[in-house]
Amino acid sequence: MLACIPTNGNKGAEDTVCDHFGSAACFTLYDATNDTIGIVENRNAHHSHGTCHPMNQLAGYDIDCVVCSGIGRRAILALRGEGIKVYHSNSKKVKEVIAKIRANELTEVDPARACMGHGQQGSFIHDHSLGDDAARNGHGQGHGPAQHRGRGRGPGHGRGPYQ
Numbered sequence: 001m002l003a004c005i006p007t008n009g010n011k012g013a014e015d016t017v018c019d020h021f022g023s024a025a026c027f028t029l030y031d032a033t034n035d036t037i038g039i040v041e042n043r044n045a046h047h048s049h050g051t052c053h054p055m056n057q058l059a060g061y062d063i064d065c066v067v068c069s070g071i072g073r074r075a076i077l078a079l080r081g082e083g084i085k086v087y088h089s090n091s092k093k094v095k096e097v098i099a100k101i102r103a104n105e106l107t108e109v110d111p112a113r114a115c116m117g118h119g120q121q122g123s124f125i126h127d128h129s130l131g132d133d134a135a136r137n138g139h140g141q142g143h144g145p146a147q148h149r150g151r152g153r154g155p156g157h158g159r160g161p162y163q
Contacts (some may be wrong), residue, residue, distance in 0.1 A: 001034040001064045005097050010039045013095040021071040029061060032101055037094075043055050067097050067106060076111045 005093030006014040020022035022044070029038040040057060076086050087106035091097045102105050108109040 001099075002062055003030045003032065003097075003101055004028075004058060004061075004063045004066045005030060005094055006042075006066075006068050007039075007094060010041070011094075011100060012039065013093075015094045016092055017069060017094060017097060019070045019090070021066060021068045021075060027058060028127055029063070030094075030101065035105045067101065072111065073111045080111075140162055 005028045006018040006021045008018050008024070008026045008047050009015050010028075012028060015026075015028060022042075023032040023112060024042050026042055027039060027040045030036075030040070040061070043057060063084055063086055063135045066079060067073050067087045067089050069088065069090050088109045089097050089100055089106060096157060
């Protein structure tokens with residue numbers, strides 16, 4: 001099984017897992033069959049919401065699954081359409097994700113629980129290291145007031161429990 005893990009760099013098992021699949025600096029590929037690691041740079045890490053296409057760079061690899069803490073619904077559906085499963089992990093280090101893969105301790109992601117876009121907090125629980133305000137105010141960037149309903153285009157343009 002070849003697992004794709006979005007990472008913040010190219011340090012292999014010692015690297016940290018990126019919070020969002022499409023925004024990762026690199027993809028660490030873990031081959032569970034051979035217990036090997038490879039790195040692929042994400043040349044599309046900086047993009048506008050809805051315009052990322054990370055699988056274009058991964059097309060030459062026979063990826064069986066993606067393991068991440070945050071990913072959008074459309075990405076999940078696109079990956080599933082290619083026969084690639086998506087698993088959730090809140091692990092901070094790649095080596096922790098690898099341990100969960102080896103122990104078969106991953107949970108497949110339901111598209112209904114996906115992230116709602118850059119700067120929006122959906123019910124797909126993941127950590128952006130922004131504290132409690134992230135759940136209440138979102139953690140986006142953009143232009144103008146947000147009013148905490150996910151429709152604004154400014155700071156706090158996320159969905160939170162407080163409306």
